[in-house]
Structures are given as C-alpha cells and as structure tokens.
Amino acid sequence: MKTRIYTSFEETIEDFPDGASLMVFCWGVSGTPQNLLHALKQKAVKDLTLITHNVVPASVGKSVLWDVVTPFMLADQVKKLVTAWPGMSYLGMESPMERRIREGKTELELVSHGILVERIRAGGAGIGGFYSPAGIGTVVERGKEKRVLDDGREYLLEKPLTADFGFIRAHRADKLGNLVYRGGGRGCNPVMATACRTVIAEVDEIVEVGELDAETIITPGIYVNRLVQVPERGLGSARHRRELLSRFPTQGQKS
Amino acid sequence: MKTRIYTSFEETIEDFPDGASLMVFCWGVSGTPQNLLHALKQKAVKDLTLITHNVVPASVGKSVLWDVVTPFMLADQVKKLVTAWPGMSYLGMESPMERRIREGKTELELVSHGILVERIRAGGAGIGGFYSPAGIGTVVERGKEKRVLDDGREYLLEKPLTADFGFIRAHRADKLGNLVYRGGGRGCNPVMATACRTVIAEVDEIVEVGELDAETIITPGIYVNRLVQVPERGLGSARHRRELLSRFPTQGQKS
Amino acid sequence: MKPRLTPEQVAARAALELKDGDYVNLGFGIPNLCASYLPAGIQVAFHAEHGVLGYGPLVPESEWGTADFDYVDAGMRFFRPRPGMAFCDMGQSFDMIRGRHLDAAILGAVEVSGAGDLANWTFGVAESGGIGGSMDLAVGAKRVIIAMEHVTKHGKPKIVEHCNYPLTAKACVDLIVSDLAVIEVGPTGPRLKEIAPGWTPEEVQALTEPTLRMDGAVKEIRW
Amino acid sequence: MKPRLTPEQVAARAALELKDGDYVNLGFGIPNLCASYLPAGIQVAFHAEHGVLGYGPLVPESEWGTADFDYVDAGMRFFRPRPGMAFCDMGQSFDMIRGRHLDAAILGAVEVSGAGDLANWTFGVAESGGIGGSMDLAVGAKRVIIAMEHVTKHGKPKIVEHCNYPLTAKACVDLIVSDLAVIEVGPTGPRLKEIAPGWTPEEVQALTEPTLRMDGAVKEIRW
Numbered sequence: 001m002k003t004r005i006y007t008s009f010e011e012t013i014e015d016f017p018d019g020a021s022l023m024v025f026c027w028g029v030s031g032t033p034q035n036l037l038h039a040l041k042q043k044a045v046k047d048l049t050l051i052t053h054n055v056v057p058a059s060v061g062k063s064v065l066w067d068v069v070t071p072f073m074l075a076d077q078v079k080k081l082v083t084a085w086p087g088m089s090y091l092g093m094e095s096p097m098e099r100r101i102r103e104g105k106t107e108l109e110l111v112s113h114g115i116l117v118e119r120i121r122a123g124g125a126g127i128g129g130f131y132s133p134a135g136i137g138t139v140v141e142r143g144k145e146k147r148v149l150d151d152g153r154e155y156l157l158e159k160p161l162t163a164d165f166g167f168i169r170a171h172r173a174d175k176l177g178n179l180v181y182r183g184g185g186r187g188c189n190p191v192m193a194t195a196c197r198t199v200i201a202e203v204d205e206i207v208e209v210g211e212l213d214a215e216t217i218i219t220p221g222i223y224v225n226r227l228v229q230v231p232e233r234g235l236g237s238a239r240h241r242r243e244l245l246s247r248f249p250t251q252g253q254k255s
Numbered sequence: 256m257k258t259r260i261y262t263s264f265e266e267t268i269e270d271f272p273d274g275a276s277l278m279v280f281c282w283g284v285s286g287t288p289q290n291l292l293h294a295l296k297q298k299a300v301k302d303l304t305l306i307t308h309n310v311v312p313a314s315v316g317k318s319v320l321w322d323v324v325t326p327f328m329l330a331d332q333v334k335k336l337v338t339a340w341p342g343m344s345y346l347g348m349e350s351p352m353e354r355r356i357r358e359g360k361t362e363l364e365l366v367s368h369g370i371l372v373e374r375i376r377a378g379g380a381g382i383g384g385f386y387s388p389a390g391i392g393t394v395v396e397r398g399k400e401k402r403v404l405d406d407g408r409e410y411l412l413e414k415p416l417t418a419d420f421g422f423i424r425a426h427r428a429d430k431l432g433n434l435v436y437r438g439g440g441r442g443c444n445p446v447m448a449t450a451c452r453t454v455i456a457e458v459d460e461i462v463e464v465g466e467l468d469a470e471t472i473i474t475p476g477i478y479v480n481r482l483v484q485v486p487e488r489g490l491g492s493a494r495h496r497r498e499l500l501s502r503f504p505t506q507g508q509k510s
Numbered sequence: 511m512k513p514r515l516t517p518e519q520v521a522a523r524a525a526l527e528l529k530d531g532d533y534v535n536l537g538f539g540i541p542n543l544c545a546s547y548l549p550a551g552i553q554v555a556f557h558a559e560h561g562v563l564g565y566g567p568l569v570p571e572s573e574w575g576t577a578d579f580d581y582v583d584a585g586m587r588f589f590r591p592r593p594g595m596a597f598c599d600m601g602q603s604f605d606m607i608r609g610r611h612l613d614a615a616i617l618g619a620v621e622v623s624g625a626g627d628l629a630n631w632t633f634g635v636a637e638s639g640g641i642g643g644s645m646d647l648a649v650g651a652k653r654v655i656i657a658m659e660h661v662t663k664h665g666k667p668k669i670v671e672h673c674n675y676p677l678t679a680k681a682c683v684d685l686i687v688s689d690l691a692v693i694e695v696g697p698t699g700p701r702l703k704e705i706a707p708g709w710t711p712e713e714v715q716a717l718t719e720p721t722l723r724m725d726g727a728v729k730e731i732r733w
Numbered sequence: 734m735k736p737r738l739t740p741e742q743v744a745a746r747a748a749l750e751l752k753d754g755d756y757v758n759l760g761f762g763i764p765n766l767c768a769s770y771l772p773a774g775i776q777v778a779f780h781a782e783h784g785v786l787g788y789g790p791l792v793p794e795s796e797w798g799t800a801d802f803d804y805v806d807a808g809m810r811f812f813r814p815r816p817g818m819a820f821c822d823m824g825q826s827f828d829m830i831r832g833r834h835l836d837a838a839i840l841g842a843v844e845v846s847g848a849g850d851l852a853n854w855t856f857g858v859a860e861s862g863g864i865g866g867s868m869d870l871a872v873g874a875k876r877v878i879i880a881m882e883h884v885t886k887h888g889k890p891k892i893v894e895h896c897n898y899p900l901t902a903k904a905c906v907d908l909i910v911s912d913l914a915v916i917e918v919g920p921t922g923p924r925l926k927e928i929a930p931g932w933t934p935e936e937v938q939a940l941t942e943p944t945l946r947m948d949g950a951v952k953e954i955r956w
Contacts, residue, residue: 001533028805087863115868136902186784210594215471316574340642381831443601504573
C-alpha cells in the first residue's frame with residue numbers, strides 16, 4: 001500500500017477513534033513522537049488501550065521536562081495500559097496514571113520490557129505465540145501456560161500484541177516511507193512499526209526517493225502508512241532540543 | 256567475549272570436529288562464505304549436521320559455476336541436513352546430496368525457508384518455541400504439535416535451532432567484529448550469527464574501530480568470535496567475482 | 511485448437527490485480543513475467559525472500575557480464591538497483607511475509623482446489639523437491655493469486671476437487687488467472703469470473719474438475 | 734561502627750569479575766558505578782536495553798548542556814559516542830539478553846536468596862513499581878552478579894532464606910558482591926568467598942539469613 005505524506009498532525013490522526021489501541025515508544029525525549037502524541041491529547045481521544053514501555057515524564061537528572069510530550073501526559077485518556085513501567089512509585093510518588101490504576105479507572109497489564117517487545121514483534125511477524133524463559137516464578141506468570149520444553153527449562157506462553165495505530169518517531173524518511181533512526185531513538189520504533197494496522201511516522205526530514213542508502217534503511221516503507229515532517233519549531237525538532245539543553249550547564253567540551 | 260582476528264582459514268576452523276553442526280547461508284555466489292567452506296572441505300570434516308537454505312550449485316542462467324564453493328560441495332561430509340531446498344529434482348536431476356538422502360546416508364529434515372529462519376532466530380534469541388501458521392496440512396506438520404490459538408487459526412509448534420559453528424559472509428568488519436553486509440548477501444547471515452556457539456565471519460575488508468557508522472552496523476561484534484579477511488585473490492573476492500562475470504556478455508550499459 | 515492466452519497475456523491479466531504502491535512477491539515461471547506487464551502508471555515494489563524490497567529491472571542476458579552477484583532476486587536472476595530499494599535480513603523478510611504485510615503474492619501452481627488449497631512445490635513425492643518460501647507466502651500474503659496454465663501438458667485439469675500432490679497450504683488461494691479463465695476460489699467454491707476470448711463457460715468447465723459457479727456475468731478476459 | 738566498603742569499592746570489586754572484551758549490562762545504583770572502576774587495561778562494551786552497545790563515558794553534569802538526547806543510557810543519563818559503538822532496535826537488544834549473549838549483568842537487589850533467587854524490581858506490592866528489563870536480564874545474562882549493600886537501611890539482612898518481595902527471577906544469581914562480603918550463591922547454597930577488611934566470618938554470618946558455607950579459604954576483599 002502506498003505511503004501518504006501529510007503536513008498536519010491533526011489531519012494525520014483524523015480517523016483515530018475513541019477506544020482504539022495505540023503503540024508508542026518513548027525513552028525520554030529520544031524516540032518519542034511528541035507531535036502525534038500532542039495532537040492525540042488535543043483531540044481528547046478517550047478510552048485508549050496504550051502499549052508503551054515507560055509512563056514517566058522526560059527528565060534530565062532531577063529536572064523534569066514538563067514541556068516534553070510523552071505517554072505520561074495521556075493518563076486521563078487511557079482505559080487499558082500495557083507497560084513495563086507504569087509510573088514513578090520508585091521515587092515514592094504516585095503519578096496520575098498510577099492513581100487511575102489504583103482507582104480502577106485504568107486497567108494495568110504489567111510486563112517486562114523484553115516480553116513486551118517480543119510480543120509486539122510476534123504480532124508484527126504473524127507468530128501465534130512463543131515460549132519465553134522470562135517471568136517464571138514471578139507475577140507475570142499469572143494466567144499464562146507454563147511448560148517445560150526440550151532443554152528442560154520452564155517457559156511461559158506469551159501471546160502476540162498488535163494495535164490499531166502505531167506512532168513512530170524516526171530521523172529521516174524518503175517519500176516511499178523508508179525510515180532511518182538516530183541513536184537510541186531507534187528503540188522499539190522499528191518493532192512497533194510492524195505490528196499496527198495504521199502506522200504514522202513523524203520524522204525530522206522527508207527526502208527524495210533514492211537519497212537514503214538501501215543498505216542502511218531500518219524500517220522499509222512497506223510498514224509505513226502515513227508520514228509527516230516535524231516543523232522547524234515543532235516538538236522534538238533540533239531547535240526544540242537545543243532549547244531544552246540550554247537549561248543545563250555547558251562548560252567543558254562541545255559535543 | 257573478545258573477537259579474534261585470523262589470517263588463515265585453516266587455523267580459523269582448526270578446532271572444528273567431526274560430527275559438529277554448522278549453519279551457513281548461500282544465495283548462489285552472494286552471501287556465501289566460500290573460503291571457510293573450502294577449508295572445511297579440505298579438512299574433510301565428517302558427519303556434519305548442516306543447516307542451510309539451499310543445496311544447489313551457484314549458477315548464472317543455465318551455466319553452473321562449478322568453481323564457486325557452496326554447501327552443495329559438502330554433500331559427502333553431511334550426516335544430517337536441515338534445509339528448504341535439498342537438491343535439483345525440480346530440474347529432473349539427482350544431486351549428490353539427494354542421492355545420499357535416497358540411500359539413507361544423509362538424514363533430511365525438510366522445512367520451509369520461513370520456518371527455518373524463524374527457528375534459527377528463536378535459537379539465537381532464547382525463545383523456547385513458537386507457533387507458526389505455515390505448514391498446516393502439509394508434510395512439515397508431521398510430528399509437530401498443532402494448536403488453535405486465540406485468533407482461531409491453526410498453528411504448529413516449532414522448536415529453536417542452534418549450531419556449534421556458524422560461517423558468516425559479510426562485506427566489512429571492524430576489529431571489534433561489528434559487521435555490515437552488501438545487497439542480498441545479507442540474507443540469513445545476520446540471523447545465523449546469533450544462533451551459533453562459535454561464529455566465524457569472512458569479510459572483504461577489516462577496518463579500524465570507528466570506521467563503520469554506528470547507525471549502519473547490522474551484526475554487532477557481540478555475536479562474532481572470529482574474523483578473517485578474504486585475500487585479494489580469494490574465493491568470492493572482488494577479483495574472483497569479476498572473473499566469474501567475464502564469462503558472460505557485457506554489451507549494453509556497465510553497472 | 512482454439513487459441514489460449516500466452517504466458518505473457520496471463521501475466522498481464524494477473525498484473526491487473528495490483529495497485530499503485532503495492533508490495534508484491536512473484537513466484538517462478540509465469541508470475542515472474544508480471545513485472546514486465548504492469549498496468550501503465552502504477553509502481554509496484556517487488557519482494558525477494560532473502561531480503562530485498564523494491565528492486566529494479568532484471569538484467570538482460572546480453573548484459574550479464576556487467577551485473578552484480580549481490581543483486582540477484584529469489585530466482586538467482588540479476589537485477590539493477592532502483593532508488594528507494596531496501597535490504598533486510600531473511601528473518602525480517604519472512605516477518606513481512608508471515609505477518610501479512612505483502613499486498614499480494616502471485617504464484618505458480620501444480621494444482622489448486624476449488625476451496626483454494628494449493629499444491630505448488632513438488633511434482634514428486636514429498637521427500638524430494640524444494641519447499642523454498644512458498645508455504646510462508648501462501649499463508650502470509652494478503653492476497654494469493656495463481657497465474658498458470660489451465661491444464662497440464664497432458665491436458666488434465668489443474669483446478670481439482672482435491673489436490674493429489676503434496677500441499678503447500680490449505681485454503682490460501684484467492685484468485686486463479688489461467689490461460690482460459692479467471693476464477694475466484696475459496697470456502698464457497700470456485701466462481702467463474704472471466705473467460706478467454708472465443709471460449710464458452712461450458713468449454714472451460716469441461717477442463718475444470720470442480721463445478722464452477724456462474725452467478726454474476728462471466729466477462730471476457732482483458733489484459 | 735566498623736568500616737564497610739564504600740559503594741565505589743563495591744563497584745570496583747564487582748568490576749574485577751569482568752574480562753577484556755566482555756559485553757555487560759549494568760543496573761541502576763551501585764552497578765552503574767562499575768563503568769568508572771574497571772580494572773586497568775581492560776575494555777568492556779556496555780549494553781543499554783533500548784538498543785545501544787559499546788557506548789562511551791557518561792557526560793558530567795557540568796556538560797549536560799552539550800549533550801545529545803539520542804545518546805542516553807537505560808537510566809536516561811547522557812553518554813558520549815565511542816568508536817565501535819553500535820545501535821540496534823529494542824527487539825534485537827532483548828534477543829541479545831534472552832539469548833545469553835551478554836557476558837554479564839551486574840544488578841542491584843532488594844533481596845537475594847541463598848539459592849540465587851532475586852527480588853529487585855519493587856519495594857512494594859507487585860502491582861506498582863516498574864519491572865523494566867530486569868526479568869529478562871536475570872534469566873538471560875551468562876553471569877548475574879549482584880552489587881549491593883549487605884543489609885537494608887534498617888540493618889535487616891538482604892541475603893535471605895526466601896525472598897519476601899516480588900521475585901524478578903528464580904535461581905538466577907551467580908555472585909553477590911556486598912559492602913561486607915563476596916558470596917557465591919546457587920543450588921548448593923551460599924558460600925562465603927571473601928570478607929571486608931577487619932570483619933570476621935561470624936560477623937558477616939550474623940547479618941546474613943542463610944547459613945554460609947565456608948569450605949575453602951575465606952580471603953579479604955580486594956578491589
């Protein structure tokens with residue numbers, strides 16, 4: 001199917017209904033499709049099933065970057081959450097998401113990072129289920145089939161995860177939707193891009209077909225339905241990142 | 256573990272015993288570690304378990320390239336074969352490997368390309384088994400658990416594959432064993448590199464650490480135990496490939 | 511004998527099933543010809559099982575000496591690079607297939623049943639022959655289209671009640687394009703949609719094992 | 734109170750378990766300090782769960798303004814790029830972990846049992862807290878080394894008969910390096926290998942729930 005190029009984040013998610021499921025990666029500022037998340041917040045879509053690794057605000061050291069949009073900001077819109085890191089209880093604080101979980105407004109499915117990413121990969125790769133060695137003897141084995149396999153180890157049967165929408169953050173795209181990433185911002189983005197019915201990628205730059213080296217493409221365009229370029233002053237743009245960093249000391253070497 | 260650099264193919268496989276298992280990719284001339292295969296033939300290692308996609312000689316059109324070393328040349332050394340393509344019966348010919356299979360000298364486990372690569376991936380990724388939708392109602396379901404999963408489809412339980420040795424063909428390596436490939440020569444090489452206890456890569460060129468772009472590395476050095484550079488006149492070298500191509504017409508554009 | 515569609519015409523008709531921007535895998539034989547007979551104005555990205563997406567035109571035999579061994583398709587034929595092409599590993603390539611990301615696979619067949627069962631990987635016993643990637647393609651592609659001759663060299667129907675040759679996959683085929691007809695197959699049985707110029711539905715039925723439904727107008731094949 | 738090892742000294746002792754060329758994942762807290770206390774002459778590639786291998790030194794707070802958000806570790810701390818570094822996706826990163834390719838994981842702990850059971854992801858009930866990647870690391874790394882304080886803030890043993898906190902994984906720990914001792918754990922129970930300078934085995938046993946085997950010489954910890 002052909003990749004469509006959009007210029008407005010609002011239009012890109014125009015058909016995103018209440019009750020839909022969404023996969024989105026976030027490693028602080030890195031790898032997070034902030035503009036799409038912001039548009040989803042503006043649209044006030046309700047009753048989301050949210051599949052994401054961490055639900056914590058972006059931070060640098062002890063400074064929270066409240067003006068960076070992450071899944072943390074969607075708490076009120078989430079009916080079901082699948083994650084390895086629902087909040088900030090490790091800091092002795094209760095986040096809005098954790099409060100909703102405690103109040104029964106959001107249902108939590110707690111998984112480990114590794115099981116989560118492999119379930120997403122299975123969803124994208126047409127695998128019906130897989131046996132994972134992680135989680136044996138822990139809370140994540142609840143309700144799962146446990147089985148000793150040929151090597152004599154115990155395994156849990158894990159099921160694939162897919163979603164209606166995938167919000168992807170990549171570095172560059174060509175007009176066919178081929179994507180390359182930057183540093184740790186790659187993260188789970190390439191895996192999520194395989195497992196969602198509608199995949200929307202926001203990127204720093206959209207280039208002409210042929211400008212990306214075929215050997216270096218990480219997500220081929222086959223997985224990308226919609227493409228939108230982050231504007232110069234957009235969330236997560238080079239300019240926005242410089243502005244965020246300007247709040248911190250710069251003595252010593254320049255990177 | 257540290258990647259060791261060798262200069263001799265013989266030394267690289269010095270500890271390869273009779274009866275060991277080997278994974279190797281081959282797509283004709285492309286992606287095939289010809290020098291390592293040649294060394295293994297010279298060493299006359301016996302009773303191999305060979306895991307490979309195709310057991311056919313390299314060819315261009317109807318011309319067979321008999322001086323290209325592929326798993327096809329190891330037939331006499333193989334006790335067990337796991338493959339999607341054991342020979343050339345599609346051409347109405349019986350290959351040496353097929354003859355051994357018919358005579359009971361080589362045991363054949365026939366799988367499809369997709370099941371084969373996913374079993375290797377499972378082996379490398381610590382997955383105990385997975386449910387595949389391919390092969391239902393066919394010969395490959397023999398002896399396998401069949402099960403209807405949540406989506407109402409039937410699946411077969413497939414088991415991971417690993418091997419003692421993996422022979423890998425890559426394009427360039429740095430001295431830490433990070434690898435990049437070239438074109439379709441990538442193939443199953445990156446997957447096999449994850450699933451073997453001793454991974455030996457032959458490459459066109461070994462460069463200094465830092466010369467490969469971190470964003471483009473396909474196989475990180477963590478997977479590569481031994482590294483050896485193809486000599487200028489070696490099998491599969493640029494020179495050898497030019498020599499092979501010189502047997503065919505060159506009218507029209509140069510690539 | 512009445513004229514039938516040539517292999518090129520079968521390929522051209524099968525190619526009409528493709529849409530601009532589709533990602534497609536082509537099997538050996540007639541399916542491979544589809545690449546050369548795409549409808550005007552559409553671009554299709556071809557997928558090769560070992561990990562190539564969107565490769566360029568095949569290198570003609572007169573230029574093989576200028577080709578590149580790392581640029582070969584699933585049938586070991588040289589191709590030229592094309593802007594927008596991407597490489598991936600074979601695992602990722604089969605994830606695409608199995609995960610239902612390919613818009614279509616156009617494959618050859620030894621036999622197809624009216625319910626869409628496919629046998630296409632061996633003419634012999636199960637233990638010889640190469641399975642290749644056909645089992646994965648048959649269950650994975652969003653649409654499976656068969657492009658083939660309607661009958662065997664010996665005139666026997668290839669569209670059958672039940673496949674006699676070893677199966678590739680059950681109930682996987684959506685559409686058959688033969689040199690005589692276009693036939694939809696599936697759980698409700700085969701339905702004749704189009705027939706070759708100069709042929710009657712009864713003549714096509716006579717060369718087809720299962721009874722063809724003919725609800726809806728049967729048109730003449732165009733390509 | 735008798736002096737115990739500082740967190741830096743615990744980290745330095747744990748780092749002695751690493752070999753040149755190892756690929757290692759470091760957990761939060763004391764484990765993270767290991768990167769700064771590697772034995773002289775060895776190079777280790779550090780792994781971050783979201784897909785970074787072999788990254789360079791952490792950026793000191795005085796230089797955060799010059800850092801790069803795409804170069805952060807698993808604890809969201811900025812690092813500098815390093816020659817030979819590689820990025821991969823998070824799936825490939827956990828394949829490395831689960832597939833037993835990491836030479837070691839050095840992790841923190843809330844509790845460790847003498848059999849090597851580990852509880853390290855929550856101080857509270859199972860339903861809060863973040864699991865992160867610890868369950869995968871605990872079952873996947875070739876060696877799991879715990880670097881921690883020997884007792885809690887309240888002086889209670891952290892090396893216990895049976896873990897009371899929610900488990901991360903069963904029977905996964907190989908070695909504990911605490912501020913008082915180096916203890917091997919596993920199916921045959923805990924064995925005291927080294928003790929902090931000035932401490933006696935009896936004093937360490939008094940702060941440890943399960944009985945420590947003392948077969949073999951108990952040495953003084955060096956780092």
